[in-house]
Amino acid sequence: xxxxxxxxxxxxxxxxxxxxxxxxxxxxxxxxxxxxxxxxxxxxxxxxxxxxxxxxxxxxxxxxxxxxxxxxxxxxxxxxxxxxxxxxxxxxxxxxxxxxxxxxxxxxxxxxxxxxxxxxxxxxxxxxxxxxxxxxxxxxxxxxxxxxxxxxxxxxxxxxxxxxxxxxxxxxxxxxxxxxxxxxxxxxxxxxxxxxxxxxxxxxxxxxxxxxxxxxxxxxxxxxxxxxxxxxxxxxxxxxxxxxxxxxxxxxxxxxxxxxxxxxxxxxxxxxxxxxxxxxxxxxxxxxxxxxxxxxxxxxxxxxxxxxxx
Amino acid sequence: xxxxxxxxxxxxxxxxxxxxxxxxxxxxxxxxxxxxxxxxxxxxxxxxxxxxxxxxxxxxxxxxxxxxxxxxxxxxxxxxxxxxxxxxxxxxxxxxxxxxxxxxxxxxxxxxxxxxxxxxxxxxxxxxxxxxxxxxxxxxxxx
Numbered sequence: 001x002x003x004x005x006x007x008x009x010x011x012x013x014x015x016x017x018x019x020x021x022x023x024x025x026x027x028x029x030x031x032x033x034x035x036x037x038x039x040x041x042x043x044x045x046x047x048x049x050x051x052x053x054x055x056x057x058x059x060x061x062x063x064x065x066x067x068x069x070x071x072x073x074x075x076x077x078x079x080x081x082x083x084x085x086x087x088x089x090x091x092x093x094x095x096x097x098x099x100x101x102x103x104x105x106x107x108x109x110x111x112x113x114x115x116x117x118x119x120x121x122x123x124x125x126x127x128x129x130x131x132x133x134x135x136x137x138x139x140x141x142x143x144x145x146x147x148x149x150x151x152x153x154x155x156x157x158x159x160x161x162x163x164x165x166x167x168x169x170x171x172x173x174x175x176x177x178x179x180x181x182x183x184x185x186x187x188x189x190x191x192x193x194x195x196x197x198x199x200x201x202x203x204x205x206x207x208x209x210x211x212x213x214x215x216x217x218x219x220x221x222x223x224x225x226x227x228x229x230x231x232x233x234x235x236x237x238x239x240x241x242x243x244x245x246x247x248x249x250x251x252x253x254x255x256x257x258x259x260x261x262x263x264x265x266x267x268x269x270x271x272x273x274x275x276x277x278x279x280x281x282x283x284x285x286x287x288x289x290x291x292x293x294x295x296x297x298x299x300x301x302x303x304x305x306x307x308x309x310x
Numbered sequence: 311x312x313x314x315x316x317x318x319x320x321x322x323x324x325x326x327x328x329x330x331x332x333x334x335x336x337x338x339x340x341x342x343x344x345x346x347x348x349x350x351x352x353x354x355x356x357x358x359x360x361x362x363x364x365x366x367x368x369x370x371x372x373x374x375x376x377x378x379x380x381x382x383x384x385x386x387x388x389x390x391x392x393x394x395x396x397x398x399x400x401x402x403x404x405x406x407x408x409x410x411x412x413x414x415x416x417x418x419x420x421x422x423x424x425x426x427x428x429x430x431x432x433x434x435x436x437x438x439x440x441x442x443x444x445x446x447x448x449x450x451x452x453x
Contacts, residue, residue, distance in 0.1 A: 149369060183358040187355040208358075209360055211360050
């Protein structure tokens with residue numbers, strides 16, 4: 001694999017909703033993100049995954065304009081978050097710790113949202129809050145973690161943003177709320193073409209939900225692109241040990257009794273005798289997370305290295 | 311209106327589940343010509359799946375001439391589906407039935423037969439989809 005540029009790729013044109021070039025961010029001596037390139041098209045539902053401390057939250061706060069890159073740049077609809085003021089109403093960000101005013105009631109919090117946001121959708125915000133059975137007169141400070149998440153999501157959705165950046169929004173929600181809110185999110189994406197970038201540890205939560213994937217690990221992009229394209233570039237091979245794996249790129253190899261099970265990026269036809277099937281999203285992500293040395297794959301930018309030596 | 315039930319563990323692609331459930335409803339007469347399918351928004355709000363999946367399923371149904379999108383109004387059922395026992399299918403069924411008898415006669419049990427049928431279906435699918443897989447897999451190397 002030569003990693004030649006894919007010139008003229010539509011996804012690298014300015015209409016990318018969320019894009020980075022050489023994006024880096026350093027905290028004192030530690031690089032939280034280093035030289036990240038990606039482009040997420042408008043209307044995508046993108047899963048942002050990676051181990052703890054891999055740079056997911058840094059990536060999202062940079063996208064929200066709450067901090068600025070140390071090097072490189074991040075663009076949202078071609079504009080610079082935090083610097084280009086017109087972006088403010090087009091981006092909504094839900095931080096992991098869901099900062100809200102604890103002394104305000106739920107109703108007052110929504111009123112604040114209404115007064116600060118010109119495109120405010122009160123019906124939607126109310127629906128999200130009431131679906132969870134929250135009292136409008138209850139104080140935010142007295143809500144449970146999951147209920148606060150709901151209020152934070154109501155604020156973000158009510159804002160009617162073009163780009164919704166969510167940092168582990170569902171982690172403290174019960175399964176029903178999770179399902180409801182994911183449904184509401186997808187409904188907004190369907191109705192308004194909202195771009196959604198959602199970070200999570202719960203891989204199974206993403207299956208069937210996301211259409212784009214961004215895997216960051218140790219501050220670098222390891223997988224980026226449309227889910228179908230990424231899954232389609234991999235095969236799970238099962239067969240006897242004697243079968244050849246060349247010339248494929250082997251990402252993970254496991255012995256299963258007499259046979260082997262390998263996750264590969266095929267390069268040419270697969271040898272006769274292998275049982276080959278495409279991996280599902282969770283299998284693929286787990287394999288990459290288990291194999292930090294596996295070559296990265298980024299189909300969203302023209303000139304990124306397709307192969308990083310293991 | 312039809313409600314889709316998505317099983318994320320089934321191994322069947324989500325859009326295929328929507329296609330299959332729609333066809334099943336057509337066969338059973340639960341959906342009839344003129345009926346409206348739920349909008350993408352309605353489906354995703356209820357099932358929490360990606361909107362593109364619903365659109366892909368509806369495009370597939372449209373391609374097969376089963377539904378028709380009417381701009382601004384929604385997607386409507388165009389024609390119904392006969393049930394599976396009609397005409398040509400009866401001959402296939404009879405052949406399969408003979409084959410199953412033979413399989414049992416050689417000592418296979420129900421699970422063996424099912425495993426054999428899925429293995430043959432898998433092998434066939436691999437044969438027909440292999441060129442596409444390779445094109446997708448080798449893309450970054452061939453461009």
